[in-house]
Amino acid sequence: MEFGIYELFTLIGALGFFIYGMKVMSDGIQKVAGSKMRGILSKMTSNRFLGVATGFLITALLQSSSATTVMIVSFVNAGLLTLVESIGVIMGANVGTTITAWLISLLGFKVKISAIALPIIAIGMPMMFSSNRKMKSWAEVLIGFALLFMGLDHLKGAVPDLQANSEFLSFLANYANMGIYSTLMFIGVGTMLTLIVQSSSAAMAITLIMCNMGYIPFELAAAMVLGENIGTTITANVAALVGNVHAKRAAKAHFIFNIFGVIWMIIAFSYFITSIDGFMQNNKGFIQNLVESNAKTESLGDEMIFNCTDTATISWITANKGLTITEYKTAKNSYLIVNDDFANLIASSDNEEILNWSNNNSEIAASIATIKDVTTSPLNNAKAVPIGLSIFHTLFNIINLLLLVWFVPLISRIVIKMQPSKGDVDEEFHLEHIGSGLMQTSELSVLEAKKEVSKFGRISSKLFKMIPELMTETDNKKFNNLMSRIKKYEDITDRMEVEIADYLAEAAKGELSDTASKKVRSMLSIVNDMERIGDICYQMSITIERKNEQKAYFTPELRTSLEEMIAEVLKALEIMNKNLNSEYKQVSMADANGAEDIINKMRNKLRKEYLTKIEKGEVKIQTGMIYNNLIHSLEKVGDHVHNITEAITGN
Structure with a gap:
């Protein structure tokens, strides 16, 4: 068969068919299991073994380790996971991706699922028009599953007949028997293939198809699988380029984990190939049941x-x-x-x-x-190679996990040295990962945004705490540095509001549950109030600067009262942050209402105090105006803090 432009586009189209089916099925599963996945991630601890189990489970569901690792990188960037937790999850994701190879090996070549794909779509299609969101999500799972195997079937037919290509056979003859050089060369081929298709699962499918057709011997296919394990780490590193230092560290940890595995496997490569061949021949009856009929x-x-x-x-x-x-x-x-x-x-x-x-x-x-x-020898029987390759892929990832899971803290220290912190702002407030085209559903995006909103609350509190420092600072240099920091933080709050609001708007375009939709509306209101808190803090810093320039003097009584009101606003901010880190549906207004009442009473009290002192001539009118501006600003901060808890509860 000649391989021209038409055949090339047919091959690319078949690959797109396969990847699209995988994406539709993955999105559907995320929607069906969205709340469970959110619960798993939300309850994640630093226990590396729990992290491994979580990574395996999520990747087994999503059928894409690239999707999982990119998602994990974004979660680290958003603060959902620590670096140590993320390393465990990524290790589990590597084992989880072996499920894809087994599905293709056991079903893709043995069972003609493509023959029943259209009936599966026929079952799923009416469900797509259901008013029940979960039913529609199940429809996506069914249709995606059918499309995936239809794509695999087309992919098998679209791969050119390389046996009839004398140049290809000559290439294999020249490069297949060069020992470790052949292994290294085909590791590179596997890496490039994964980079091109941007999916380790798709790369694995192509490798399995070529093996099944007898185009690639078992040893070279195994080397390609090692390369695909390297290629999939580059996807996560690309996603981390626009993330903060924690995201970059997580991506580098993934790279180190897989590179270490490939290095030791190259050393033990011949032994592993021989052992798998021996195992398959010694268990002929079992293996023959796995190989196509x-x-x-x-x-x-x-x-x-x-x-x-x-x-x-x-x-x-x-x-x-x-x-x-x-x-x-x-x-x-x-x-x-x-x-x-x-x-x-x-x-x-x-x-x-x-x-x-x-x-x-x-x-x-x-x-x-x-x-x-x-x-049943994969070295001599092309039909046995997919099973042998699946065994190789699984053993490689499980052994690599067992070797390295004990060294997670060490890997963490290594990547921290490789990717040092560049400073506070770079690490705490870099949110450009939003909008980087991550493979995740709207439901998971809402979870990510919630963590960003919680971080926004902590930043707002940190900004407000600079105000009392500024009021008491007498050193001009330190005072100016504080003014610069307050301005920088105010700029950060402006940027965060825009980024989170834009991200939520994008998430809202997808299909969301009623609970998630309500949460999006709440968070849009919350980030608006937080941005106003940042503006007010900056205005207060300008007022304090003007006070110093005018040499306005607050009496000890006025200063003490102002400090007491600031303390009450700080308590209100603590309540706000506690509520932001809780499940929204479990938050009550009681504490927030109490804090708001105290702040309002203090505002009235302080207003009377300074007016009385002005009447008695103890305070100048200009000083009184500055004092009044500060009281008013504190009361407005209290109002916005109260509004945030109202938005959380949906009131």
């Missing part, structure tokens, strides 16, 4: 026969098949199935029958026995 006749017979090199055996084969040597070579080169009777005889005969049939020719019998014995 026609492997016994097609693979055991002609594939193995055409791979024979023993002269006596070839002569005997050609005689029994009624072929000349030329016809045999033609059949061998074109990989034809010429006579199933011969293959079936070998498949159903034991060594004694073969000996009798071959006129007690021990050399021929030994060769035939060897043919029969290697049926």
Whole structure:
């Protein structure tokens, strides 16, 4: 078959079909299990083993380790996970991605799911129009599942016939037997393939298809799998480029984990390949049940026969098949199935029958026995390679996990040294990861935004605490530095409001549950109030600066009263932050109402105090105006803090 532009676009289209099906199914599963996944992530602890289990579970559900690792990087960036927690989750994600290989190996080649794909879509289609959100999400799962295997079927048909390509066969012949250099070369091929398709699952599917067709031998395919494990880490590192230092560290930890695994596997590569081959041959009955049903006749017979090199055996084969040597070579080169009777005889005969049939020719019998014995060997049977590759992929990731899970704190220290902090602002307030096109649903985006809003609350509190420092600072240099910090933080609050609001607006375009929709409305209101708190704090700093310039003097009584009101506002901010970090539906207004009442009473009290002192001539009118501005600003901060708890409760 010629491979031109049309065939190239057909191949790309089939790959797109596969990836799109995987994405639709992944999104549907996230929506169906959204609340459970949020609960798992929200309750994540520093226990690395729990992190591993969580990473495995999420990747097994999403069917994409790239999606999981990019999501984990974004969660670290948003503060949902610490670096140590994220490393455990990423380790689990690496094991979880092996599920994809097993699905394709066991179902993609053995069961013609594509034949029932349209009926599956027929079941899912009416569910798409259901008013029940969960039912619609289940429809996405079914339709995505069908599309994934339809895409896989098209992908198998779109891959060019490389056996007929003499250049390709020559390339394999030249580069397949170069020892470690061949391994390194095909590790590079696997890495590039994953970078091109941007999905380790899709890269694995392509590798499995090429193996199943006999285009790539088991050893080179295993090397490609190692390369795909490297390629998938680059996706996460690209996502982390726009994240903060914690996100970059998490991505680098993923890279270190996989690179270390590839290094030790290169050293033990030959041993592993031989061990897997031995295991599959020693468990022939079990493996044969996994290999597709026609492997016994097609693979055991002609594939193995055409791979024979023993002269006596070839002569005997050609005689029994009624072929000349030329016809045999033609059949061998074109990989034809010429006579199933011969293959079936070998498949159903034991060594004694073969000996009798071959006129007690021990050399021929030994060769035939060897043919029969290697049926389930991935080194000799192309149909067994997908199973062998799945075993290799699984063993590699599990052993790598068992080796490194004990060294999570060490890996954490290494990546911290590799990616040092550049300062407070860079690490605490860098939110540009929002809008980086992460593979996650609107439901998960709302969870991420909630953590950002909680962080916004902490920043607002930190900004407000600079006000009493500014009031008491007498050193001009320190005073000016504080003024600069307050201005910088006010700019940060402006940026955070815009970024979080834009992110929430994007999330709201997707399908959200009623609870999530309500939470989005609440958070939009919350970030608006927080931005106003930042503005008020900046205005207060300008007022204090003016007070110093005008040498306005507050009496000890006025200063003490002002400090008491500031203390009450700080208590209100503590209540606000506690509520922001709680489940919104569990928050009550009681504490916030109490704090608001106290602040309002103090405002009235302080206003009377300074007016009385002005009347008595103890305070100048200009000083009184400055004092009044500060009281008013504190009361407005209290109002916005109260508004935030109201938004949380939905009042």
